[in-house]
Amino acid sequence: MAKVTAKEPKKVKKQTVGMKILTVIFTIVSVFYVMPIVIVLYNSFKTNEDISRNLFAFPTAESFNGFANFVKGMTFGNYPFWEAAIWSLFITLGGVFLILLCTSMCAWYIQRSNTIICKIIYYFCIFSMVVPFQMVMFTLSDTANKLKLITPWGILLIYLGFGAGLSVFMFSGFVKSIPIEIEEAADVDGAGPLKTYFGVVLPIMKPTVISVAILETMWIWNDYLLPYLILDGEYRTIPIHMQFLNGSYGQTDNGAIMALVVLSIIPIVAFYFACQKYIIEGVVSGAVKG
Amino acid sequence: MFKKPKRKLYALIFVLPTFAAFVIGFIYPFIRGIYLSFFQFQIVSKTKFVGINNYLKAFQDDSFLRSFWFTLGFVVVSLVLINLIAFFVAYGLTIGIRGSNVFRTVFFMPNLVGGIILGYIWHQIFDGILRNLDMPSLVTNSDMGFWGLVILMCWQQAGYMMIIYIAGFQNVPSDLYEAAKIDGATKGQLLTKVTLPMMMPSITICSFLTLTNSFKLFDQNLALTGGAPLKDGIWTTRMMALNIYKTFYGEGRSAKGVGQAEGVIFFIIVVAISLLQLFLTRRKEVQA
Known part of the structure; x- marks a missing residue:
């Protein structure tokens, strides 16, 4: 573990061995962290049977469904x-x-x-x-x-x-x-x-x-x-x-739902990357005063 | 600024819109909620005064009691886990390692997605894992439902609390550490005698937020398990918020008076526990 020193987060300091190990660990954790969203993303391009067969498999030539889920999702659920x-x-x-x-x-x-x-x-x-x-x-x-x-x-x-x-x-x-x-x-x-x-x-x-x-x-x-x-x-x-x-019991169409999940997450992620600084400041000031 | 003759006019312009909406959206429903908890009714135009009967019924209702203990267990586990994870991640991200900002961005991201969608995503993930292991689905085992909810909430909330802890770490004045080091403090002493006391305001806020968020949890609970499995007539993974909702609107029993009484009890519990928590952690705060 690196030693406790004054915190200056913006400046990246000389990396000790401990800090390098920590970077590697955080990188691995980050990959797992975004996995749920990535999994939904690539599943939205798979057919329903392939989604229920193995959620974690990447789309292959056979399981690839193009944008059919997205097209279906637009009017799904009446x-x-x-x-x-x-x-x-x-x-x-x-x-x-x-x-x-x-x-x-x-x-x-x-x-x-x-x-x-x-x-x-x-x-x-x-x-x-x-x-x-x-x-x-x-x-x-x-x-x-x-x-x-x-x-x-x-x-x-x-x-x-x-x-x-x-x-x-x-x-x-x-x-x-x-x-x-x-x-x-x-x-x-x-x-x-x-x-x-x-x-x-x-x-x-x-x-x-x-x-x-x-x-x-x-x-x-x-x-x-x-x-x-x-x-x-x-x-x-x-x-x-x-x-x-x-x-909607029994009629869940996971392909269509996942396509819609992707569509509803995209604007949020775009908003996040555009205003990240303000979002983080907003959270902090809301908490300090709240 | 607001002088006598026109004062009332300006009160109308500045305060009235918010105040009127506040009365409609909060004060009136709140007072009427307390009032109606003493009545038996299906629709509000036909009420019958029953005194504290609704409260007695609520305390005898097994599904209400079950939801209370389930919620309490969930609150304790998630309070400890979320704050521990967030605290140490925030610490790791403030010592100047490479990529700190990228990690911070990634860990906060789940908070922007709504509870309904998160619940759906994790339901699919858990079921996908269990299916690959040839195990029954998430909604058939209440223990798995409990831990599934804990994992979901840690994944979502740890990033939010991490942001607050990072701000806390950055606000600890660096000369405190230098002074302590000159006095010969060890690393352990630095942590327990300098960092922790200086971090108490952040710890107060984060534990308050995780406590109330977990107690009031609804969307994630509804979308992840919906309370399943049903065992001996009781939905075993229903938290209090979802249970009250179902008492009002679900399963045809429609005992709205009892539901309202449960709402009042829920409100009192949330207020009491948050006040207790604020009292306990505020006591430990120090002035810089």
Whole structure:
């Protein structure tokens, strides 16, 4: 084992024997780590019989099925996959936008006006982060039904309400660190709260906006139970669609499902490689403040 | 900033949208959930007050008790394993070995994929392995279902916690180590007297996150085994979240009042255990 020294991760230091061995070990582990996803990737090109015969065998000339699984998957389960993908995208983008706009404004007002009611709202937000979804699952879907919030538009409001806790908390933490003098200067110049907010405060909050956006995107895009219970049957998101295909008893078509798994992972991986720096910063700041 | 005459107007603009959604999406369902847990009902328009009967029934319900013990076992095992793995991997990736950033990228990746899809992928992998070994499928043995879920969660969550531990390691000031070395501390002492105390905030956060994530686990449980196998009328690998869900919506018994009472109990357990955990680990934190 290499010795404990000051940590400077960006700089690669002179490699001792121990460190070289560690690199080899991590390389092997990494290969195993991505295996499950790689296996699904090459199985999506195999015929169903070959998938169930041996999952781990690479496609051969006989077992190679071309893009047949992908073609079949697009309409498999009596629901077009692209429609689920569009609803997922719409709900994620809409929900995240709404959460960022509304909760950042709310957090700023709460921190700056500091009345008793504001404090109560703040503590309720923290409290809501611990409550398990099953506690409010039934009453929430009942409420959504009565208020006719069972469309992809309506569910955005539910996401704003249910996602408010973490984001109000994170924005509040950041607002506390902004010197109030900056805002007062803008106010003296006659800007008024709305102009001050959009012209001065929001640009300062950009790092937190990105972190919250990342965390809420990861949550809403992958969320299964909330949209499943709330959305009307004619709308499916990708997780709802995948669980539907997986759970359709006896008729599971693994080739088609694996093709769809590949299709739904590709955008995530692309997103990951494009914004990796922000994603990792988002996770860290969410944890440190959470 | 918000002065008297127009203060109410600005409260409307800034706070009302979030507050209204918060009431609809959380506060009202939460309060009504507690209220309804004292009623017997199939549909909300026909309720009958039964006092604490739903709670008594929940505690006599074998499948609820089974899901509690199954969840507790899973939480303990995954809490320990995920944090140990993440801690040592993070340590290995902060001593400056070649390829650290690549490894970090790889280990975090599973967190971006949703629980339903991960559950499906691992179900296929486990069944593929078991089939090659001529063993019965994952859903026929509750022990295998348990360890399958543990492996899935370690694979997914270790990368997330690793990110937090890496940030923790990077925040330990290097002069602390130098001072300790000048004082003649051994490697073991450096670890137990410098690194560990300085890492306590990260350990608090990571154990809090793994604890609550594991307790609330639903998607992975549903997609990996769905609670199978069924033994003596009890789904043996159902965790609490899935069990409550099935009490509400599954298997025709539709005892919604009991389901709601189980939801309240679940909520109290999660809050109590997270508070206890925060109290225990916060006590060990030190100031730099």
